[in-house]
Amino acid sequence: MELTLVNENGAAASVLMASDLLFGREYNEALIHQLVVAYQANARSGNRAQKDREQVKHSTKKPFRQKGTGRARAGMTSSPLWRGGGRIFPNSPDENFSQKINKKMYRAGFASILSQLAREKRLVVVDTFDVDAPKTRLVTAKLKALGLGSVLIVTDSLGENLMLASRNLTDVLVVEAQRADPVSLVRFPSVLMTKGAIAKIEELLV
DSSP states (O other), rough: OOEEEEEETSOOEEEEEEEEEHHHHHHHHHHHHHHHHHHHHOOOOOOOOOTTTTOOOOOOOOOOOOOOSSSSSOSSSTTTTTTTTTOOOOTTTOOOOOOOOHHHHHHHHHHHHHHHHTTTTEEEEEEEOOOOOSSSHHHHHHHHHOSSSSSEEEEEOHHHHHHHHHEEEEEEEEEEEEGHHHHHHHHHEEEEEHHHHHHHHHHHOO
8 A cells, every 4th residue: 555655745755555454444333333333432430329229328217107198108219200319221331332342353444444545545654743843833833734623633752842833733643653553543524644653553554
């Protein structure tokens, strides 16, 4: 698979030969959807909790007499039928939301995302991407020269200058190749990858 390697001005400089298994795969929407949903589910901490009728703080006194009021009989205000009462099936704080994804499925889904990015011209490949000082304007200027706005930057190694310069940009995320995730690849309209990052991803997934 041939990927266009661009220079700092966004013009085509050369051609990079990449693995067909990663960048030449057919688009599999169902697999990508399953991969994204599983990744988001596995990120959930599962710490939400609700109280049942035993745990809510209510008086055990009978709210009103049994007969003669015309209302339905009630024993205590902690009933799930009452406002402020306990839940019938409360959420447990130790609820497990994790979903299992096989390695083969993960690699296939990741490759399908990368292939679709390349087909839609949303993948930009550069030789290197770094800044000389931890200045946000340096990163902004480089991205502007490349014609990129909201972008995910995947590098082979994340330098301190680049990390500090980009952390204040809300629409820019910089990650190392081994930390690239399917949700970020799908979420950002453009993905900028360095030559070394592609080599690392090929080493990990092929």
